[in-house]
Amino acid sequence: MRLLLRVLAPLLALLLAVVGLGIVVETVTLWVAPGSSPLVVPWPSWQAAVEGLTWQSGSVRAVAVIVGVGGLFVLLTGLVARRHDVYLADPVPEVTVTTSPRSLARAVGHEVRSHDDVISASVVASAKKITVKAATLDPAEDVRASLRERVDQTLLRLPLAQRPRVAVSVTTTKGVK
């Protein structure tokens, strides 16, 4: 989402500048040399197209809906594009330590997969929550308890600023051990 904002923001900015320039150019042209108006933007034909439309016209409503959907997309892009850094406790003042959610998930994932009874696992992590899903051939409940302990151990070694909630779910799959 950050990437989308990085791309979208300059484009929107450019659009604003172009619209502003167009308004100035056409207004000044109409004022100074009405004979050569319209200079670049064919606004008289737009005016002719809009002439006769009322607020109730279907095309007006359609345009309003399109603008609204576009606006909502732009709005959400702006709101959603925040950083998802996971903060670690500051070792000393003046130093801030962060890591990425992916990196945290990888660290927990290594620990979970190194458990002998786990045959596959997936980990999703954020600063607030870590979700572990693992599959095993043994009774799920035993493995779950020991996995949970492992994850807690990993988190203890990692001085996170805010301790995330941990959700571990284990399923038993069929197979030969």
Place this chain on the structure above:
Amino acid sequence: MSRRSRRAVARSAGRDRVLTTLLGLVLVAASVLALLVSYGVFGTFRAQRPIIDPLLVTWIGTHVAATRWIAIGIGVVLFFVGIAWVVRSLRPEPRPDVSLSELPGERLVVEHAAVADAVRQDAETIEGVSRARVRLVGTSLKPALRIALTLVEGTDVRDVWADLDGRVLARAREAFAVSALPTAVRLELDATSAPTPARVE
């Protein structure tokens, strides 16, 4: 938590986000307003009026000069906001040189590359760090360090911190003759299972 070190974590996208959000709000508001008018919320009679309202047309006819200036004003504002936004948004994040002394006759500036290279080479000697990337952010009078460390699997983060603060950053602070150097450290945990072999220079 220091504000300056926190700000050094990443380039701020605040301006982009605020302006994008505002623009989105304006578009949504315009659309909603048009639809409300269209569906007769402000009176069925208003919904039947033409888009190019005769009242507006007569006002423009009697106030030609004012309309011109209003249009030019709006255009100029949009243009300058847009240009300023484009420039700010596309400009690369500055890599400041560090100014150690501004006294006339003994001005002393350390180049960005020199600082970054020195700290990087120091950081890569830390046990458990397989790769380090270092750059300075901020201004030349108030620089901050941004360090990205890739850690080998199983490295204890606290050991890395101790080494980083006690040796690498201590040396950098000493070199700059400052008591505190705002630093943002980004850790890539467990990226590789073994340290990368020492580089051949």
